[in-house]
Amino acid sequence: MTLLHWAILSPFLFAILVPFLYKAFRNVHTGWFVLLLPVALFIYFFQFISITKHGDTIKETVGWMPSFGINFIAYIDGLGLLFALLITGIGSLVVLYSIYYLDKKKEQLHNFYVYLMMFMGAMLGVVLSDNLIVLYMFWEFTSISSFLLIGYWYHRERSRYGAQKSMLITVFGGLSMLAGFLLLYLMGGTFSIRELVGISDQLMTEAMFIPAMLLVLLGAFTKSAQFPFHIWLPDAMEAPTPVSAYLHSATMVKAGIYLVARMSPIFAEESLWLWLVGGFGIFTLFWGSFNAVKQTDLKGILAFSTVSQLGLIMSLLGVGAAALHYEVIEDSVYGIATLAAVFHLINHATFKGSLFMVAGIVDHETGTRDIRKLGGLMNFMPITFTIAIIGAFSMAGLPPFNGFLSKEMFFTGMINVLEMDFYHLNTWGVIFPVLAWIGSVFTFIYSMIIVFKTFTGKHQPEKLEKKPHEAPLGMLISPIILVSLVIIFGFFPNILSHRIIGPAVEGIMPPDYKVDEIHISFWHGPTPELFMTFGVILFGILLYLLQPRWKKIYSWIPERFTLNSFYDGGLIRSERGAYNFTIGYMTGFIRTYLVYIFSFFIGLLIFSMWFNGAFAINTDDLASIGIYEVAIALLLIISSVTILFARSRLTSIISLGAAGYTVSLFFVLFRAPDLALTQLVIETVSVALFLLCFYHLPPLSRHEERMGFKLGNALISIGVGVVVTLFAISSYSTKLFDSISEYYIENTHDKAGGENMVNVILVDFRGFDTMFEICVLAIAALGIFSMIKLRLTRRKEG
Template sequence: MSWVHIMIVLPLLFAVFIPFLYKAFPKIHTGWFVLAVPVVIFGYLASFLPMVASGQTAMLEVPWIPYFDINFDVYVDGLGLIFALIISGIGALVVVYSIFYLSKAREALHNFYVYLMMFMGAMLGVVLSDNMIVLYLFWELTSVSSFLLIAYWYQRKQSRFGAQKAMLITVFGGFSMLAAILMLHNIGGTFSIQELIAQGDVVMQHELFIPAMLLLLLGAFTKSAQFPFHIWLPDAMEAPTPISAYLHSATMVKAGIYLVARYTPIFGGTPEWFWIVTGVGLFTLFWGSINAVKQRDLKALLAFSTISQLGLIMSLLGMGSAALYFGSGDDAAQIHLIAILAAVFHLINHSTFKGSLFMVVGIVDHETGTRDMRKLGGLMSIMPVSFTLALIGSLAMAGLPPFNGFLSKEMFFTGTLNAAQLDIFNVGTYGVMIPIVAWIASIFTFVYSIVLVAKTFFGKYQPERLEKEAHEAPLGMLIPPSILGFFVIAIFFFPNVLYDYVLHPMVNSIAPSIGPSLDYTIEAWHGWDAIELWMTVAVVALGLILFSTLKKWMWMYNNIPQSMHLNNWFSGGIRRMERVSHKIIDFHMTGYIRDYLVYILITFLIIVGGSFFLTNSFSMQSDIGEVNLFEYALAFGLIGAAALVVITRSRLTAVVSVGVLGYVIALFFIILRAPDLALTQLAIETVSVALYLLCFYHLPKLRSREEEQGEKFQPFNFIVALATGTLITLIMLSVNDHRLFESISWYYEDAYELAGAANMVNAILADFRAFDTYLEIFVLAIAALGVFALIRLRLNRRGRDESQ
């Protein structure tokens, strides 16, 4: 196992020790111990930057289940490495922020950091795994750990609802993704992503290509909150702000982006991939930006802005995938590769300014007691550092200089203009809408960015509407957003350093077929004749007009019928499913074991009996030998004893009848020359009868026959029981007639020499199948403990009742 593998599992292993550290050091915030994990991971992974910057990659293999082609293979390239650095780097800042945000006296910090480490390890596994099954396992672990993080304040109804909603939607997408993975394995005969990329032509020509693509995109869209699956993200904001800053700005919601980027070499260059990814991304960008403006809760505004920004990145990956259609050496490929460059650039930029904004919003909430912008205002002079950080993040999100968001937003406009001029995929018909939709969405992005700062920090200070007197946050809470704010500005002035070491390797990973020939210089100024410049000027001008007239057109949001809201569709669908489930459960969950046994037996009859009947597998041609009169007598005695167990009203008679059944079976073993088995059967039967008598002696008496007159004979149950017995008999006879392999009984003939046991049955149980017997004893011991616990519970309750 390599050190990269260790870095992936390190958070998961460390999570085991967090509860012990929490209890052993009650006066020390647990986050100080946890901080070392992401710092170590970030420091080690950063050592790979020179390698990927030079165009190299690393495949590190660890066999796991090689028979099924499932191995813990790690692939380190520009795409996976940068995602891993974002996960660990932002993770370290979130831990520092959490130390000052969450109080150890009021919060269950051991749970918080266990969930956080689980999520960090899962995300690292997602972005570094080359084997698709291992990637899927980590993918689902992100859903489980994010569910726990969102529901961290489980006492709140909205937290539980938000966690449930996120879990249902993302796990649904995960199942779709699993189906796509199995289809891809069927196509390429491998679970390795890199091997599938090498078989690109074979994959593209297969009949499962389109279904696999659609199912894979479904998984990506649900995780990255693309329309119409975006509805889980706003409700997930009920989680503590450190969780929102980590999951919903830098990591979890980027998992779907990563998935699309990683599989672009396989599916890119096709019209289906281009239009679905581009179309869904643009509509999500548009929908998220429009809905962000109407929000009154700061975190809700950031939630919809995140949806919008994720749509922007997704659309760029879709537009850039056209480069793979042209291939290496084509100038058109280089032109459209700019969209992929803009996607990865904005992905990094978004992690910096959105992470900073989430932390600032958390500071405002922490220091004022509210996130409602109608109660806020005038905080600029009271919280000057927080105001500065909010201004930096908001202007970067709005796409203004001198902040990194301006550079990637200009490249976004460039990508849309290039995509509109494509002469493939029928873009000429609808391509003009791409830059138009992008431009309109950018106007609303500008508006909600200004709303966030203006409504919070400008205007009149209203202390009477706040839950506590506002003041600046402590230094420890300001350091993480300040670091991110520094990168927001630094990237603007030194973007090409980031391009050489980070962006260029990421682009090469997404479009390896084109080759590392992209020669691009990121610049803030393209000249007065650049269309992107005038698009930005129009965004600012119209954005300021819309912001200044906000009250005059906000009424339009109120005119949308409630029935049109996707949240209502989701909630209504869940309620209807719950009602149907309750009806089904009430119908078949009667509380009688007899009914449940009937369900099981009917299912057995339909599935097993039907299978035997349809395949004509019943056979009774075996030579079962001569049956003498004595064996017939024993058989009739067996049947009579079984019938007596059912119809008798006396427990003593029932126990004796059960004993007779066992002894008759022992006689059959003697007749069939199995003395060891007969001795074992006699011993077990004698002990069982004695234990039955001992237990039944302490049970309450059976109801009298007069009280049982209401319980009539039920022909249906009798028919089911008779049919089941008949089917099992037929199956046994048929199996005996279909011996496909030689019996293994010969292996036990030398039991005495092999195990030193004179009784073959004992040798099989205690030696040949010792581990199986041990597990059976273990199960019985658990059952005995359960019975003992129930008896003690009843005795304790009876003692309390008598004392009262």
């Protein structure tokens, strides 16, 4: 493997070492060792900027399953590199922050950092994989690792609930996305994203193009918390604050954003892509910001603000992709929208990461995140207050911070929708700027709530669990670095233009597109965007001051009609239905289960033979039947019937053994001595085990001795016998495909180096199958031994 592949997999490998480091260095916080890896990876990926800024890419391939078109293709372009830098850069700051946030004496740090490393590696795999199946594999790793991180405090019910909720929703989307990927493969004949982009025009003519697009978007929307799948994100805030700052501001929730950006060149020419990506995005912006205002928990506010900001970025990607294929790039419509999406992606990671860390500091130093109990902390935590002002004002889109610049570009992209004369945007397109402006007003309001409800107003020490004080310097370093970037990117945005933003935009474009000169500045004159900003500030201040008068609108929607209520109700009903269904067929009687199994067996085989026209009897080339075969067959029948009517368990066991030994005689007649020996060994062991088990059973009861004839059982028994007989005759008489036996005959000696075909098939051709069968038997043996051991222990104890 190449160095790039090792870089992607290094977090997984390092995760193996974390428990050993935790045990070996008890007096040192494990985070100090973990911090080295993301810092090293950030430095490693940073060097690729000099390559991608010129439009070049890096592609390294390691064969995995080439016969299936599945290879580990590591691909770095401007878009993938941007996400890799966010993953490792923000990851480094989060690990540093966690060292001071998590107490090494109280927390299971080895678990935390194992999960965190797994997540970092999974995210790197998602953004740097060109193969769809490999991308999906890493995608599901993000769901698993985030489930573990959200449920890190598993002793808390809300943590378990949030972890389960995120898992159910995101894995549902991931499986849908996998189905979309498989449809793309069936249409395009490749799992390579680059190759699919090259044949996007051909894919559009396929009947399964729209279903593939819908399934892929379902995966992206669930992961990036787009309406109505956003409900998992607020409950995921039960995770430790470092997890929230990492997963839910900079990385995991942006995996869906990445997927939409990466797949845009394939699907963007379809009008439905605009309305789904742009429409769901702009409504998510409004809905998230509207619901953020009513929250009373700092992390709850930040959770809904994350939903809102993700909707903003998603809407920009939808608008930009539409313009690309209708040759309006020269009007800068596409350039502005996509440029704003990439720029705001970076800005959001900086200001939101810092705000999550502020929420963690407030919780850590006061014992609560409830804004109804907070207030007046400015005097006790001046540095944290300064960080909160910078982060919140940037999120609100106020100058001179970076959020103002990308928010103005966002308004420009939404206004330009009205100039598009396709997809009915010149009429229905007015929805975009209207919802964009309304959502920005509520964004301004919740940003002010975060700052002023927490740090100004009346101090309420009686409602706090701890006496507030400033956080230690180590906990402040990471948010200080992030808000410093907020200011630097605000005053000097063009340090990102050509090195980061431009190459990332080109990564979303078709291969032959090159981004022209990018210049981001504060002042563009008295534009509509500027007046929209003035309106946001004016109405935002007014609504913030008048909150008590209009907040009653949140009570208009009854709790039972909310999405969370539908989710909880659906989960309860599904669990209850599954329980009732299960107890309906799980009667506790083996006889009942055999009825189910054999009934399904009969129906399935009859349907299969009917569907394939396999009801046929061909007597050609049959061997003659001798006296020995007739005698052994009669003996087999007698043995089998004796089992049914025996009044003693011993008689039944002996008859069963006789039937097995009789079958071995058939193998001798048919010149299969290895099978005969196997059958003899199996029967001998089986009879011995049966005798050993039945020796400890009580004598047959009167009920068992007088068991009468049951028509249902008789019909099922006869049906199994008849169907198996018909199936055996049909398999000889009907050939639906060429037999595989010729392959084994030709290759047993040459490829496996063996003479006994049966042994070679079991050991070589079906080696894994045999190995797993042995594993199953070993697990069963361990289970039986454990139960016997447990029973003996209980007897000794009393």
